[in-house]
Amino acid sequence: MKTLIDLFLTFFKTGLFTFGGGYAMLPILKDEVVKKHQWASENELLNYFSIGQCTPGIIAVNVATFCGYKLKKITGALVATFALVLPSLIIITLIASVLSHFMENEYVVHTMRGIRIGVAATLLKIVFDLGFRVYRQSTLKKVDIFVFFLALIAIILLKISSVFVILITAFIGCLSLGFERGGK
Amino acid sequence: MIYLTLFYEFFLIGLFAIGGGTTTIPFLFDLSAKYNWFSPEELTNMVAVSESTPGPIGINMATYAGYKTASYFGSIIATLGLVTPSVVIIILVSMVLKRYACNNTFKHLLQSLQPAVVALVLNATLQIAEVSLTGILPIFIFAFLLAFMHIYKANSVFYIILAGILGLALKL
Secondary structure (H helix, E strand, C coil): CHHHHHHHHHHHHHHHHCEECHHHHHHHHHHHHHHHCCCCCHHHHHHHHHHHHHCEECHHHHHHHHHHHHHHHHHHHHHHHHHHHHHHHHHHHHHHHCCCCHHHCHHHHHHHHHHHHHHHHHHHHHHHHHHHHHHHHCCCHHHHHHHHHHHHHHHHCCCCCHHHHHHHHHHHHHHHHHHHHHHC | CHHHHHHHHHHHHHHHCECCHHHHHHHHHHHHHHCCCCCHHHHHHHHHHHHCCCEEHHHHHHHHHHHHHHHHHHHHHHHHHHHHHHHHHHHHHHHHHHHHCCCHHHHHHHHHCHHHHHHHHHHHHHHHHHHHCCCHHHHHHHHHHHHHHHHCCCCHHHHHHHHHHHHHHCCC
16 A cells, blocks of 8 residues: 555656656656666666657656556556646646636746756756666667667657657667677 | 547547657647637647646646536546556556566667667757757756756756746746
């Protein structure tokens, strides 16, 4: 029961402090799920994101379901997802019903602009942290660096959907695994 | 009856929007053309609200659209519809993953995806930076936050709240 309550509180907090898309919740999940509760390793968290990217649905929900299921099976998956969604339900319903001018309030606008800068900063930090760790653990450093820049070019310059980027990377992964096998 | 349609339509979006919250937006424009639930102008407004309120954009959009269509209960039904395919599919994937968790080839395959995920997170970072770092003061706050993170170690929520306070205090 305690785990379920922790799961609820953690994902409620994550839902409350995620501004923007699913990736914005990565820094918070790293703090909460990896460091504080040790429910999953950083590697597992990254795997959840790469699988969540290629499976249907919102990535944030996919990751919450993964974490919840890992800890407490189906109950855990439902609790984590419900907790993630709850802040949105409350806040958006309030804005849509009674606070229709909330978004035009100048104090809210200033705070939101600040928050967005904060999200950008925490995300940039996690890109460096993750990048270094992935590089250190990599067994095929040259291939991985190549894949990183290829993916970056594909998303930013060629505007290829991130789903295809992950799928193409999986294909390259299969090929390089094959080479490794063949070389032995 | 509207609830059933609402659930069905958002279930479909949840099933076919692969790759994150913003991919739901084109589907919602289709919905506004198909039903009289909300106008394209309202939808544009919804996107702006969803992006700057807490919570994943996709969920915010579903809640907002559901509310516009059928009030409080509508917001719950739309969100439930959007989330259901994810939950079912990820539970199934989890069961399969558990079976292959010890398989080395599979582990290597997942690991080989990690550089691409780092690139995707970097892309998300650049997108937020593009809309938030719009002048000298925002860039200064950004640099200050990065330096502060280096000196004072706290969790991300702390820095996000701090950034919000700075934004308010400096009238960004």
